[in-house]
Amino acid sequence: MPRRFESTLMQMLPGDPEHGAHRRQVLGAVWSHAPPSPVASPRMLAWSTDMASTLGLSADDMRSDAMLAALSGNALLTGMAPHAANYGGHQFGHWAGQLGDGRAISLGELVNQDGERWELQLKGAGLTPYSRTADGRAVLRSSIREFLCSEAMHHLGVPTTRALSLVATGEQVVRDMFYDGHPEAEPGAIVCRVAPSFLRFGSFELPASRGDIDLLRLLADVCILRDFPELLAHPGASFGQLRQDGVFDENLYATWFSQVCERTAAMVAHWMRVGFVHGVMNTDNMSILGLTIDYGPYGWIDDYDPDWTPNTTDAQGRRYRFGWQPRVAHWNLSRLAQALSPLFASVEPLQAGLDAYVAAYDRAERGNIVNKLGLADYREDDAELMQALQGLLHEGEVDMTLWFRGLADLDVRSPGLEAVDAAFYDEAKRRACGEALAGWMQRYAARLRDDPLPARERRARMDAANPKYVLRNYLAQQAIDRAHEGDISGVTELMEVMRRPYDEQPGREAFAARRPDWAKDRAGCSMLSCSS
Structure with missing residues (x-):
């Protein structure tokens, strides 16, 4: 079992000197110590064979007691250093101040056999200093949705964080699903999600909002070094030497910001191609790597409606509706540009990055048209x-x-x-x-x-751009209903279907059917809350 874990952020960026999960403002720090809270009776419900293979983990590894203990938060593997990230964000267009990982705890970065660095993060593993008034836990229904969607999006070709495992905690969690004063106890669960980095726009917004420009600059430098190494042409040089040599200058920051903008454009264009609605595009839910992150009240378009949002919290304003996602992404990038502005002598490089977003999105949208319609x-x-x-x-x-x-x-x-x-x-x-x-x-x-495109090539182009199978809301809800009855096979079967979304898959046509009438207005199949 691979056991090489590192923790770049903890090693290179300042941490919170206080320990404990008590609520507090964390100043001058990017992370806080956050050991997972043990659970009563963990049970492995499912795992992604694809993600496990990428990490160098075998089926025997995933079935082992040691891995179950680590993925449930009951024990640590050698080298793991659990922590929660400190960040802020704009929520529904308004600055919310410090937010942070309230129910996500990073275990560290696993370096696989190919030298790739993957950060493992437990969602629902207990309290952190950023949990505010919440309990740091997650329910089974939301955990299933994140587990399935992370992998479904990957196989659709959409840039995304991934999911390794789904673990039942054996404990009950109380949630008021629609914030209507009717809380209920539900089975708890933990998802292990995986990404090269979980840094987000809000990671940079928080130190900027506090005037901590030294921390902002250091965070940008570490992010470029770890997550955008292709922008550096100094192989073998240490981080300290790179900073001393002035490698991290305004030109590099400008190139980096343009990369972030272009990756964001590509991500959102893929959302529009497959009919995905994120549902809560706050700046703290925008990955600096251009990955889809934080699967909460998401949904798939059934009948085409650019004004549809799956988020009950957004039902009135519909800020995050399907058709607005490209412009919201641009607005969010503008907030990131504002946060990064102290690193620049003028706004021109930042405006150039925002212009790069517009150009990249337009190119991607033209590509969507060509591919979805089967044109040469x-x-x-x-x-x-x-x-x-x-x-x-x-x-x-x-x-x-x-x-x-x-x-x-x-x-x-x-x-x-x-x-x-x-x-x-x-x-x-x-x-x-x-x-x-x-x-x-x-x-x-x-x-x-x-x-001029030949018919056979046209068909292949269209079938590669237009999925037959997507994770329709009602399909996920059916799997959740079965899991609540103790039958996890609906989750594993749906995961298997979504591994090949562009293939015909004879015998599985039922998974490609349009939304049934009973699902149009049913909870979990149409609108969801941020607790869903």
């Missing part, structure tokens, strides 16, 4: 073609995933709606917009007849 290349009027389609999908209450997957079956010589029959939720709305959709099909078929 992009033409200027293709954007209007896609926009016209999206308007009709919204008007006709059409399933986004099923429409685009079915579109590959279109008969270009005799285009009709037969290929997308399964995508309609409401027959009356289908009839109302049927003529307009048929007209769009004629226009699309004409575009294809004028396109």
